[in-house]
Amino acid sequence: MTEYITIKGARGGLRLHILDTCEWTDAFVALQKQLTDGAALLQGMKLSLDLGHRELSPQALDELHNVMRNYQTDPVDILSESRTVRAEARTMGFIAKPPMPKSTTVEVEQTSTVMTRNVRSGQIVRHHGDVLLLGDVNAGAEVIASGSVMVFGRVRGVIHAGAMGDRSAVICAIELSATQLRIADLRARAPEDQGQKIPEIACIEDTHIAVHAWHEYRR
């Protein structure tokens, strides 16, 4: 299968690189799917779309503009090698720039991040990649990651792993009393009775999220 969209972490946000050697309609469909799958993660992040060398008609750009506006309240940057595409994009209200030369951009695929903090009520942590958190996720807080989420602490809030659709992502914590767990497009609610306070790991099994004691988990 052709990878139409590649996602890279750029400074302070994400860059969606759209393959410029395929049909636009194919790439456009793939982009919309990616935006839907990753809505929880993408909506809070600064996005830029890298169109590469592709020439786009004003109609196609207008369509793109509408789609982006539906997904994102923040303006999206357009990166393009083509001067005409950039000029057209600017008239629609995009911020358009040539893609930065490769040598100066710090671009990374999914990365892991280590955070030492408590995520408190009302706070959201978003990350493209895996998250390793040394601290608690309190009730009313959210951690959203495209990879797995590992918490060395107590989880009482909401965790969303595999937020871009990765069903192999897992969530683990020293104490997993989350109000809700989400992995990819599935969600699970904590049982009403207070669970056992032992380290646990949550992963997708077939069509639902299963939670296992850490020492019982076998991959």
Add this chain to the structure above:
Amino acid sequence: MAKVITITSGKGGVGKTTSTANLGTALAMLGKKVIVVDADIGLRNLDVVLGLENRIVYDLVDVIEGNCRLRQALIKDKHNGELYLLPAAQTKDKDAVSQDEMVELVDQLRSEADYVIIDSPAGIESGFKNAIAGADDIIIVTTPEVSAVRDADRIIGLCEAAGKGHPRLIINRLRPKMVRSGEMMSVEDLLQILAIDLIGIIPDDEAVITATNRGEVLVLDKNSKTGKYYMDIARRITGESIKIDPIEDNPSLMERLSGMFQGKR
């Protein structure tokens, strides 16, 4: 130069105003010059709790708008010559003051006292932001209830985001009996969730209600245990290190009996 401390909570009705009045009075009793500021514009009550309602001529908004000089708006407490109140306006709303104006006002107050204690409104909106804008230290009041703790957690996050260092915690209205029977969150439970330093525990005490209604504060009553707990917090604010003892009450006969059967106590 005064130290500026804001008392806040997120949730309403957990005891911010009562704590402000008691701590202000307690600090004044320790010989410090104190100004308590009611930042709850439009819903003032600190004046009522202190019993100074009928002496208000000018308020905080008058000072900011330049209708009077700062000293004209400061009301001297009826019990203690070292305590002053800067009341809130009752006929305006929170938008009458901006964060910059509040910081400027607080800076003016610094030269007038040893401690400035600001009583924050409930909520996380502009009134709360104004109240913490000029603060050096923040004290968070919570009760051992899930909703109050949730709000306190949110407030701690906002204080940290505003660069206000490490807030300290007052746990108010603790009922030792309910904690023992497992019906109420314990001090340990609260500290485990909120992960901040404790500065004092206040028991649930009906005397607070009667005192408040009379416009008196409990620290003035030498026989009040609750007053003594507030006095301890005031001493801790001044830098004294006083151990925080668990709240004592006398377990009922039934409790002691059942404790004996369970081999405890």
